[in-house]
Amino acid sequence: MKITFAFLVGAIYFFIIFLGVVPEFALATIAFDASSTGNSAGTTITVSHTVGAGTNRILFVSFYAEDGAGGSGEPEFVSYANVAGVKIGAVPAKSNQRTQTMWYILDPPTGTADIVATTSASASDLGIESASYSGVD
Secondary structure (H helix, E strand, C coil), X not given: CCCCHHHXXXXXXXXXXXXXXXXXXXXXXXXXXXXXXXXXXXXXXXXXXXXXXXXXXXXXXXXXXECCCCCCCCEEEEEECCEECEEEEEECCCCCCXXXXXXXXXXXXXXXXXXXXXXXXXXXXXXXXXXXXXXXX
């Protein structure tokens, strides 16, 4: 199952609205900033992302790891510009499937920097989809 950008945006709105990442009265001010994607293999993936200069920023990162041989390293760490992400949740892998995790960083530094994600074991397919927003708090 490949996670699409539409899934990522839907998941972001779910977490914002239903889990209270953003107070309900502030939803009208949220503005999309930028998105980035990347794929790799191994234990670490690095993807460049640019966060705009808007105020009250948030960066969401969807990170998956898959090993087609039947195992999957657990995605265990995400950072942007050396700022650690907070894990929102995970969907554990079944045989020959991906382990999917969601992360966020409140008020990430502006400008272009790397999103770096690591997994507990080497995987044949690592992927990141990220999106940043302003006006979230």
